[in-house]
Amino acid sequence: MGIEGAITTDNILTTQLKRVVNWSRRSSLWPMPFATACCGIELMSTASSRYDLARFGAEVMRFSPRQADLMIVAGRVSVKMLPVLQRIYEQMPEPKWVISMGACASTGGVFDSYATVQGVDQFIPVDVYVPGCPPRPEMLIEGVMAIQRHIDEEGMPPTGSDGRRVPLGITISPSHSVKPQPVGLGSS
Amino acid sequence: MSNPSALEHPTFKRVKAAFGSAKLQATEFRGQATLIVEPKDLHAIMKFLRDDEECQFNFLADVVGVDYLDYPSKMPGRFAVVYNLCAYSRDDRFFVRVYLDPSIPTEGIEEDPALFVDSVCDLWNSAEWPERELFDMFGIRFANHPDLRRIMLWKEYPAHPLRKDYPLRGRGERESYRVVDRTSS
Numbered sequence: 001m002g003i004e005g006a007i008t009t010d011n012i013l014t015t016q017l018k019r020v021v022n023w024s025r026r027s028s029l030w031p032m033p034f035a036t037a038c039c040g041i042e043l044m045s046t047a048s049s050r051y052d053l054a055r056f057g058a059e060v061m062r063f064s065p066r067q068a069d070l071m072i073v074a075g076r077v078s079v080k081m082l083p084v085l086q087r088i089y090e091q092m093p094e095p096k097w098v099i100s101m102g103a104c105a106s107t108g109g110v111f112d113s114y115a116t117v118q119g120v121d122q123f124i125p126v127d128v129y130v131p132g133c134p135p136r137p138e139m140l141i142e143g144v145m146a147i148q149r150h151i152d153e154e155g156m157p158p159t160g161s162d163g164r165r166v167p168l169g170i171t172i173s174p175s176h177s178v179k180p181q182p183v184g185l186g187s188s
Numbered sequence: 189m190s191n192p193s194a195l196e197h198p199t200f201k202r203v204k205a206a207f208g209s210a211k212l213q214a215t216e217f218r219g220q221a222t223l224i225v226e227p228k229d230l231h232a233i234m235k236f237l238r239d240d241e242e243c244q245f246n247f248l249a250d251v252v253g254v255d256y257l258d259y260p261s262k263m264p265g266r267f268a269v270v271y272n273l274c275a276y277s278r279d280d281r282f283f284v285r286v287y288l289d290p291s292i293p294t295e296g297i298e299e300d301p302a303l304f305v306d307s308v309c310d311l312w313n314s315a316e317w318p319e320r321e322l323f324d325m326f327g328i329r330f331a332n333h334p335d336l337r338r339i340m341l342w343k344e345y346p347a348h349p350l351r352k353d354y355p356l357r358g359r360g361e362r363e364s365y366r367v368v369d370r371t372s373s
Contacts, residue, residue, distance in 0.1 A: 079342075079361060079362050079365065080340075080341070080342050082365055086366070086368045089368055090368060112356070112357060113356060113357065113358070114349050114354075114355070114356065114357060114358025114359075114361055114362060115341070115349075115358075115361075115362065116362065117362055118362060118363075122363070122367070123365055123366070123367050123368060124367075124368045125368075
């Protein structure tokens with residue numbers, strides 16, 4: 001099955017070390033779900049069987065930031081929660097990536113009040129913005145794949161001349177047209 | 189207030205008989221009875237409402253605050269504290285109101301001696317968190333409260349945000365926070 005069927009196992013493949021490292025990094029992009037609101041439900045849906053984020057190697061939700069590469073901020077963040085968000089971000093090992101999922105994490109959404117952060121990108125570097133309220137799982141997968149494409153080509157996150165992390169600043173637009181979902185097991 | 193003969197709730201008569209010298213006002217609207225008392229009489233009247241054998245309000249369902257700044261009709265005070273009492277034995281609800289007027293400007297968080305009410309935590313334990321919420325949101329303080337801290341906002345918050353003179357979007361509290369970048373992590 002797979003590549004082993006085409007090439008006998010005692011053969012040798014040569015490649016650049018960088019490519020192997022990039023390949024393994026993008027194939028095991030473990031997310032840290034920072035799910036504070038309803039986007040978290042869509043995040044769970046993305047990881048479970050119908051949309052199956054495991055196809056892209058990113059299904060291993062790590063609730064310890066020390067084991068995670070990708071932080072998915074899913075939902076509104078209150079100012080009281082912001083120190084927690086920053087602490088978790090700081091505890092993640094490099095190279096690390098951040099997806100801002102949904103309108104609330106990206107802009108504050110409808111929660112234009114004294115207690116809600118108006119976009120987490122004001123306080124941590126955000127690489128990919130996934131718009132929607134909430135975004136469909138396809139959009140979130142597209143956001144994960146945007147980071148995977150970057151890792152495949154560049155490897156590490158970009159840094160400026162002062163050593164600071166430069167956010168990728170990718171905004172996802174819908175890559176699909178929404179169709180009715182299949183319901184039940186009927187044949188019609 | 190309304191015509192006293194229209195007041196049907198029996199608790200009014202009991203309170204009037206027991207606290208003849210206190211300044212009391214009463215109102216009733218579609219079976220919902222409200223007693224308006226002075227802040228200094230509040231604790232004694234609440235204790236009476238709990239312990240009197242014909243009142244028996246054994247449950248304090250909620251304590252809420254109201255800010256009447258720019259309210260269309262004239263109110264007896266800027267702030268109101270409303271106690272929502274319940275008597276399980278009669279399935280009866282009763283409201284007690286206190287009106288307060290601030291003595292200093294309400295923009296800040298300074299302690300205002302006029303915005304003080306006696307805590308009823310010693311009568312109903314369920315008053316503890318609602319009273320903390322009122323302190324957090326309106327800056328109304330409760331004397332003899334066991335643990336009067338902010339309950340939702342953080343300790344250093346520079347305002348009481350449910351006061352009507354506080355802007356909805358705050359005064360920059362949501363923008364002024366440290367920024368994490370790669371160099372600091």
